[in-house]
Amino acid sequence: xxxxxxxxxxxxxxxxxxxxxxxxxxxxxxxxxxxxxxxxxxxxxxxxxxxxxxxxxxxxxxxxxxxxxxxxxxxxxxxxxxxxxxxxxxxxxxxxxxxxxxxxxxxxxxxxxxxxxxxxxxxxxxxxxxxxxxxxxxxxxxxxxxxxxxxxxxxxxxxxxxxxxxxxxxxxxxxxxxxxxxxxxxxxxxxxxxxxxxxxxxxxxxxxxxxxxxxxxxxxxxxxxxxxxxxxxxxxxxxxxxxxxxxxxxxxxx
Amino acid sequence: xxxxxxxxxxxxxxxxxxxxxxxxxxxxxxxxxxxxxxxxxxxxxxxxxxxxxxxxxxxxxxxxxxxxxxxxxxxxxxxxxxxxxxxxxxxxxxxxxxxxxxxxxxxxxxxxxxxxxxxxxxxxxxxxxxxxxxxxxxxxxxxxxxxxxxxxxxxxxxxxxxxxxxxxxxxxxxxxxxxxxxxxxxxxxxxxxxxxxxxxxxxxxxxxxxxxxxxxxxxxxxxxxxxxxxxxxxxxxxxxxxxxxxxxxxxxxxxxxxxxxxxxxxxxxxxxxxxxxxxxxxxxxxxxxxxxxxxxxxxxxxxxxxxxxxxxxxxxxxxxxxxxxxxxxxxxxxxxxxxxxxxxxxxxxxxxxxxxx
Numbered sequence: 369x370x371x372x373x374x375x376x377x378x379x380x381x382x383x384x385x386x387x388x389x390x391x392x393x394x395x396x397x398x399x400x401x402x403x404x405x406x407x408x409x410x411x412x413x414x415x416x417x418x419x420x421x422x423x424x425x426x427x428x429x430x431x432x433x434x435x436x437x438x439x440x441x442x443x444x445x446x447x448x449x450x451x452x453x454x455x456x457x458x459x460x461x462x463x464x465x466x467x468x469x470x471x472x473x474x475x476x477x478x479x480x481x482x483x484x485x486x487x488x489x490x491x492x493x494x495x496x497x498x499x500x501x502x503x504x505x506x507x508x509x510x511x512x513x514x515x516x517x518x519x520x521x522x523x524x525x526x527x528x529x530x531x532x533x534x535x536x537x538x539x540x541x542x543x544x545x546x547x548x549x550x551x552x553x554x555x556x557x558x559x560x561x562x563x564x565x566x567x568x569x570x571x572x573x574x575x576x577x578x579x580x581x582x583x584x585x586x587x588x589x590x591x592x593x594x595x596x597x598x599x600x601x602x603x604x605x606x607x608x609x610x611x612x613x614x615x616x617x618x619x620x621x622x
Numbered sequence: 623x624x625x626x627x628x629x630x631x632x633x634x635x636x637x638x639x640x641x642x643x644x645x646x647x648x649x650x651x652x653x654x655x656x657x658x659x660x661x662x663x664x665x666x667x668x669x670x671x672x673x674x675x676x677x678x679x680x681x682x683x684x685x686x687x688x689x690x691x692x693x694x695x696x697x698x699x700x701x702x703x704x705x706x707x708x709x710x711x712x713x714x715x716x717x718x719x720x721x722x723x724x725x726x727x728x729x730x731x732x733x734x735x736x737x738x739x740x741x742x743x744x745x746x747x748x749x750x751x752x753x754x755x756x757x758x759x760x761x762x763x764x765x766x767x768x769x770x771x772x773x774x775x776x777x778x779x780x781x782x783x784x785x786x787x788x789x790x791x792x793x794x795x796x797x798x799x800x801x802x803x804x805x806x807x808x809x810x811x812x813x814x815x816x817x818x819x820x821x822x823x824x825x826x827x828x829x830x831x832x833x834x835x836x837x838x839x840x841x842x843x844x845x846x847x848x849x850x851x852x853x854x855x856x857x858x859x860x861x862x863x864x865x866x867x868x869x870x871x872x873x874x875x876x877x878x879x880x881x882x883x884x885x886x887x888x889x890x891x892x893x894x895x896x897x898x899x900x901x902x903x904x905x906x907x908x909x910x911x912x913x914x915x916x917x918x919x920x921x922x923x924x925x926x927x928x929x930x931x932x933x934x935x936x937x938x939x940x941x942x943x944x945x946x947x948x949x950x951x952x953x954x955x956x957x958x959x960x961x962x963x964x965x966x967x968x969x970x971x972x973x974x975x976x977x978x979x
Contacts, residue, residue: 405736439731557690565685565829586672
């Protein structure tokens with residue numbers, strides 16, 4: 369618990385993107401994704417340009433492509449859903465390789481794939497270039513309620529502890545010869561979950577008492593004020609503004 | 623069920639974002655009361671909120687990684703909305719699930735940033751409100767014993783997951799970016815989520831049962847069921863009266879009436895739910911009969927162009943009716959809740975010095 373809580377998604381480096389204040393980056397990513405989502409899906413080239421923009425950011429942040437692509441795998445369930453779409457959607461049919469596919473379904477699949485992938489890539493870049501604590505501070509700077517930020521930081525801080533506890537319980541179960549095979553073993557797992565809840569809740573009570581005894585009265589002191597200069601905002605705004613230009617062109621051309 | 627970016631269009635995403643923000647604001651206020659320990663509603667004890675809700679969020683996050691083997695090598699995991707609402711209260715539960723969704727979206731890119739409002743509305747707000755409302759209603763109606771808490775948890779979790787699917791279908795009807803007919807989305811979502819709901823219900827009920835066996839005081843939903851403290855002295859057994867009086871029996875007929883109304887409404891909803899696949903099959907059947915010469919094409923495309931619009935409208939009306947039905951069920955539930963609570967507070971106010979629940 370004493371060590372730094374660097375999450376696995378963070379890639380430490382010194383780059384202009386890492387150096388930007390977190391709230392600028394969060395705002396930029398959010399605006400970028402919003403612009404991407406509101407782009408017409410017929411403007412196929414626009415999504416190519418968005419991908420190029422993200423690639424440029426990744427290059428500036430020195431995030432290797434392999435890292436980015438590996439993190440994109442989280443999207444796989446939606447890819448499966450998108451692949452199904454041409455088969456279930458209605459509308460005009462086109463014949464591809466002997467399969468009757470719905471045209472609007474194909475557009476829908478493309479829509480989800482393109483926008484979803486770009487959204488995931490943007491989020492991955494944000495997480496890869498921003499430390500956890502900075503991310504939370506940035507959210508607080510963007511007027512997220514301080515209590516929510518505190519809850520989120522407690523969740524992050526103790527997430528590993530609770531997960532580790534769950535792992536130890538699993539090892540304890542397995543060392544007694546238990547393997548969960550089917551529905552019959554749900555009772556054991558549910559009792560583990562119950563024990564995990566009690567342990568987490570009691571840990572919460574202990575943490576609270578420890579904090580109160582150190583003078584905590586409901587608010588965390590703000591130690592590091594986040595301030596962004598005009599230049600930093602301009603740098604962060606480059607990505608969504610470029611995307612907005614592409615989006616507007618897309619609307620005009622289609 | 624994490625919705626990615628681009629699945630729901632931008633205006634609906636922003637609108638649900640506003641709904642989610644409002645819900646989280648209400649939940650923040652309510653969580654202070656739920657976790658406050660000494661309850662007086664003045665924000666006293668609010669400093670307990672952050673560590674406790676944070677740890678519960680960490681628990682939800684961890685328990686979502688706990689895989690339950692289902693038959694044939696597949697496995698599912700807990701969604702945790704109903705479980706959190708029953709264990710720590712609806713507001714704290716909603717808050718914890720929202721925080722988990724937020725962190726999943728920002729850190730793990732699981733669920734889109736712009737779809738965060740959709741995800742929170744769907745998985746945090748709807749599941750916790752539906753499950754906790756139903757749970758309280760059942761606990762009030764059923765006999766005041768421990769098995770009824772487990773049974774109520776089962777039903778609450780069972781209903782909460784399809785309710786989220788219904789809510790998702792409603793959002794999809796408002797701002798879906800693909801033109802998969804609404805009937806298909808509704809049938810597929812609700813069908814799959816009824817199955818998921820059964821697993822969720824079993825695990826939730828067992829988990830709540832396990833917690834209530836060890837630390838019954840920790841189960842927020844079962845706070846009214848605590849037995850009075852008995853002191854066994856050599857002179858005999860002395861029962862120490864509880865600080866909060868047991869709810870008066872007179873509230874029960876009201877709650878029973880409420881449950882009957884809710885069940886009638888739920889039947890109304892399930893009527894629509896059960897007719898929609900029939901309707902779909904019927905249309906497909908009609909279509910197949912109509913165009914025998916196109917049988918091969920029709921095999922792949924049960925719904926052709928001109929009927930989609932028709933079906934779509936029908937499904938919109940069906941889906942909306944379902945959503946309205948669920949909303950009405952909830953409204954009836956909360957109405958009963960308010961009545962019961964009013965009575966309780968009135969009876970609690972009578973003896974001076976006791977705290978209202």
